[in-house]
Amino acid sequence: MPNAPSPDKMSPKDFTWPFWFTLPLYPYSRRRTLRQEVIKDTIWTFDQMQGVFYVIVPIRMTVVKLNEGGLLVYAPVAPTRECIRLVKELVAEHGDVKYIILPTISGLEHKVFVGPFARQFPQAQVFVAPNQWSFPLNLPLSWLGLPPQRTHVLPADSSQTPFADEFDYAILDTIDLGPGKFAEVAFLHKRSHTLLVTDTIISIPENPPAIVQLDPYALLFHAKDQAADIVADTPANRRKGWQRITLFALYFSPSALEVPRWAEVLRDAFKAPERSFKAYFGLYPFKWRYDWLRSFDAVRGDGRLFVAPILQTLILNRAPQETINWANKVASWNFEWIIPCHFDAPIKAEPRQFRQAFSFLERQPAVSAGVFSSSSYPLPEEDFQLLKNIDQGLNKSGIVPPPKERL
Template identity: 85%
Template sequence: MSDDELANILEQINPKDFTWSFWFTLPLYPYSKRRTLRQEIIKDTIWTFDQMQGIFYVIVPIRMTVVKLDEGGLFVYAPVAPTPECIRLVNELVAEHGDVKYIILPTISGLEHKVFVGPFARCFPHAQVFVAPNQWSFPLNLPLSWLGLPPKRTYILPADSSQTPFADQFDYAILDTIDLGSGKFAEVAFLHKRSHTLLVTDSIISVPENPPAIIQLDPYALLFHAKDQAADIVVDNQANRRKGWHRITLFALYFRPSALEVPSWGGVLRDAFTAPEKSYKAYFGLFPFKWRHDWQRSFDALQGNGRLFVAPILQTLILNRAPRETINWANKVASWDFRWIIPCHFDAPIKAEPQQFRQAFSFLEKQPAVSPGLPEEDFKLLREIDAGLYKSGIVPQAQEKV
């Protein structure tokens, strides 16, 4: 998307259109203000709706996908915040292609997806809601109706995908519930047969070289992370936006990559006094980051020219608890005929073949055909977190590779 197109979008938006009043249920940046960008992926067939969210300006896209049904009507995968702007954009499709018929919650653990399903469903009172099996909540395991899902039209996705009213157009594969001790993880991948498009939630991603359009609508976070020190005044240009995006990606996927050094708090506080911006928005001048001169190498290795991979957090803390189940699920998905993948985060759509999807899970195999290629040194903090959680009895021990 060009700068002129982004400027045009900004001019047409009423700030009230992207207000999300229930932001406190999941208090993530940008809190009560969430913009939505709609993109047509396949003409008159598939659209994505991107919003953004994060912590401490570490922001990434969160995405809903809408598919036109053959008989008319719409299929919604992983709803986002139903702001007035978002619902208006959906209703534009409704006016042309028919009402929302099905709403899918494809995960059981991702609060950033679950929290929007009930409010979104209330905007479309005739839609049936289908959710991944074995839903749970913390600290109390509450009924789905108590979580805001409409009780009279909410259904559990059956193990057999042929038993759903959309079986002629979609197949799906459920990654069996992975026990994480204090919680669970599961995901449901959907195949839209006619367009040869795979819809996934968190399991697979591809990182774009440039910041996504939704992130560039408000570049403050990009420029904040483009700083090298608290005293920097960063010029708003594409080079600095790209620099900030690369660092945000490393934060989001590794927490603390090897290229990042954490300075002493004494030094951070001293630097804050000389920072040119000391507002609340700028965290009062606090900038507790120090990047090594070769930090770009970590991003380049992670991004890998846009290749498919499993997020390091999932590799280290979740999927390694059930390698056999995950490989079986990946094999089933890879048996489908798809040419495009639309994840709920980072880049989309991704042009990819089934073998590329399957290859991304080779980190779970003792002798993978191809190495995933992510630098082991960048996993250091995640390995320490994993060991600490296991030692504390919070999560079960990781299983051996298959």
């Protein structure tokens, strides 16, 4: 079960993040942390929550106990008092934080916390994915808050790291996105057969994650069918809100969503039972078709693995060969569990399921000695329409390079 004390036994300062303005995402300065033991005395996840316009999803840090004693931290989250206390409870039992990993170059929601987290553990060595960059100016890592004397770039050869006996990793080479770049480093913890990934692979839970349920306001906001609705706080309504939030997060605007005219939105806002700033003054510019749940069922499946539609449409299709090569390497490892930084975790999965998730990049899905399935699990084409429009607009304006043909 997730591990967190009751808020009435804590000071508000325990879950305050004072530097929220560096990444102004909901819930802004108020960030709770839930710790969960995933593999007994070996791996723990630390979940926080973030989003925009109440479209909230978990963001996750993973901590792994080292054989020699001490801890490795993958993708730090905001180091609030609550978060650091939960980490230090592990430190007291298993030893110091020895290594901190920044496994991405473009994920500001991961990068922004590494420097502040590292300052809490001054003995830890920091390892970052190669080719780090920042926007609008490409600044040195030390200017981004990473400690210069103990920050290192992950070498291409994973055997050249001090944690090589326990971990292997594969670097998805830098993908050129015009004004930006994308890369990700997947880590394999050999002893527990656990794969750690950042953004590339996800699985969607049917019910809202525990961290999201600590404050159900966002869930109930998106459970409304119209502005005037008063939504009771029930498990069914929390689930309904979560499932709609998921579709927003994956597609921005799925096919089952209609946006009414602003005259209608403003008229309905005056009928809303709550018109506070928190409730966006009663504005609710969404209208869901009666069959919206079909879109959620398509991504949920039976808890399958898949690549987020945004990455499919706007990022990984710029480098299909590099991505497939990376997926093949990861799928050659022996793992039984996957822990992504978002949505569900841990996920019980096999290497073939991981590899299968990338078949959208191929004309003919990969089959190798009967290991990989030929099924690609396509998502509904109509739900990709807005993302495709964005992609076409970026291409037409020359902001990003065009996608490459499938292999």
